[in-house]
Amino acid sequence: MAQLLYGHEARLLSVTRMRLDVFNKLLNWLQEHGGLKDTKLLSAAEKLVIFLMIFSNNASYKLLSEVTQHSSATIHW
Amino acid sequence: MLPYRAVYEVLPGLLKLYKEVVRLPKNVTLEEIAEDPKRYPFFADCIGALDGTYLPISIKGGYTKQAPWRGRKGGLTQNVLMAVDFQMNFMYVLAGWEGTAHDSRVINSAKVKGFEALPGKYYVADAGYSNTPMTLTPYRGVRYHLREQAQVNMRP
Numbered sequence: 001m002a003q004l005l006y007g008h009e010a011r012l013l014s015v016t017r018m019r020l021d022v023f024n025k026l027l028n029w030l031q032e033h034g035g036l037k038d039t040k041l042l043s044a045a046e047k048l049v050i051f052l053m054i055f056s057n058n059a060s061y062k063l064l065s066e067v068t069q070h071s072s073a074t075i076h077w
Numbered sequence: 078m079l080p081y082r083a084v085y086e087v088l089p090g091l092l093k094l095y096k097e098v099v100r101l102p103k104n105v106t107l108e109e110i111a112e113d114p115k116r117y118p119f120f121a122d123c124i125g126a127l128d129g130t131y132l133p134i135s136i137k138g139g140y141t142k143q144a145p146w147r148g149r150k151g152g153l154t155q156n157v158l159m160a161v162d163f164q165m166n167f168m169y170v171l172a173g174w175e176g177t178a179h180d181s182r183v184i185n186s187a188k189v190k191g192f193e194a195l196p197g198k199y200y201v202a203d204a205g206y207s208n209t210p211m212t213l214t215p216y217r218g219v220r221y222h223l224r225e226q227a228q229v230n231m232r233p
Contacts, residue, residue, distance in 0.1 A: 034089070
């Protein structure tokens, strides 16, 4: 996940179809106005990446757990 | 609904973006219409187009719960109403109606939920809708696009 958020911009673009600056703007807006919060198991940024991967690439939860390196029970319950 | 935690937590906030991002056109004729002599005097008050589409879904639960979603397109579907402007930007989306619901049913529901056009402005829609102050539909029983059909040697 850190590789996506802090690595080369093209990686986030290919995974979420969203540029890094747009992603950060959206993340800030959602945290200020949309009630999106960090929780114990998932940060707000991770939640947004997971959300975008589902809706842009139809990602399966097995793939999501691989990319985020979380247990599939954290992503899908 | 998808049993993804992230979807439950991100989606409600994302829906609030609608009021931030979507700006419906002001009370002027759109450039795309004003600059086109085919369109200008006739469609001066048009602000976009709308139509319904069926999106495949899956339903948790037994067959009894699935019945209303099994519409005329086959499989389990939602009837989704969408309105777009001339750049194909979405202006309005109403998702969630059962696949058995007809387009007119969905747009009436959208109006109840606050979908509107400025007074005197309208969307163009296909024959599944009715002529109302906010939707303009084709004339019934008129054959359109005769010249285009003739070019490809087809009868309308």
